[in-house]
Amino acid sequence: MRASDLPAPQSAISPLAFDYIRRLVRKESSIVLDDGKTYLVTSRLGPLARECRFESVAAFISHLQSTSTGKLHTLAVEAIATTETSFFRDHHPFAALRDEILPEMVRRRSTSRTLSIWSAACSSGQEPHSIAMILRDRFANLEGWNLQLAASDISRRMTDRAREGLYTQLEVNRGLPAPYLVRFFEQTEDRWLLREDVRKLFRFFHQNLAEPWSVVAPVDILILRNVLIYFDVDMRREVLRRVRGLLRPDGYLLLGSAETTLNIDDLFTRVPVGRAVFYQVTPKKGQER
Template structure:
């Protein structure tokens, strides 16, 4: 691949997905995009690069972006975010939202679905505590391929062995040959939607918890700042933002601060002085005023316990 061709691909991928590639990643580009070129009957990467620069190549452009997207995920990944959800975030919501008895959770860059399904299983496990509450869980990703897998809830033996307790495997999955499928009642708790974090997502409405883990690390600093500032507007004053273990808001925005004693969890700085469980707007609808409640429910579903 010529230097000019690689430079074009780097600019293309950054503009379309936020992915920033260093010069030494050329081998990775070649290994991931050659199958895409063959699938589209193109003779190598030079023809592929020429093709994506032409009008009417949206399908090929999408395939290129999906091929370069890292889709690493597994159940209860890093453990602590899910323990924090169960021990701190969930009790807070049950108290702070007890009048409206509903809460919304967004898993951004959810890949093949293990993160939102992990949250769903915990909610099922805590059914006695959350009785009568409606939880809307939305999983989004830029890749159609991983979203389709997430919807089916079908995983390999290797995938269910990564982080998933055996008790939950037996309780919430059914075996289909060498594969395992998530139980229908767990799959029904999550709605899926294709979404590019570089684009406007204000139409999704307000969320009480936003998981945006292990995706900012692929963006440059300005893109990280932009995404975090827009996430800020999607959270209520007492909402939670959960980032990956290698991610931080430090040096990017003053709008968030670390939640005390919760690694990787952040809150709005303006909410820091209020007692736990309090909020200036407890009864505010979960969607923005311009988005109807019925449209939000159609988008994000919801399970009542």
């Protein structure tokens, strides 16, 4: 839990209001809010309620309940669905990408010279930008390649932020190696701006993972971290089924450290890489990667 997730006492909401938001979020995003997540609703909706000049979160929810579904409802769902992120979050998956997965993919794709990566819940962009920095730092030989680097989030506000590439001191202080800060960022008063040639490597777009996906081309590396945990089992199964349809036979899926395909979709194989775990689609009998 983040410190900012702690609600102010006056922002309490009734069980009925919580239940309304829970149903709205479930319907629009398939995200399941468990009992006891009232603090999450109040903390995430607080800033939006203030911005829209409601005197409290409760008043904001009351307004949502009394009007037909529109832009405010979408903004509310997006605010709740936003996940926490940081540069090189958890370190080990990025070390595995840098030292094993990306070199292997670059080697395998040396003839087609095409590499496709999708960061499917990128929040404010630190995840795809971390990969962009690794590519700039370690893979200068990709000049002239067809790089299809995409990153999406359910929140348009987040994809706007990601595209902008402007971060606070607290954000660059978390997980970002200092040599990368010096090499890839410019300082603009109290913010840090990712250099243009790095922040433009990924294309950012809006994608609600509960709706049809706009990425249809085969993907070499699909990053879907800390998403499945918010879905119920049926939606997890559906998302993993779609992932199987999208991943190349030798492609890799990266989930969050608390997530697994186990007992949800048996057609994935768990592949430990360094100190991280990736997943590959299990080849059918007689097929090789």
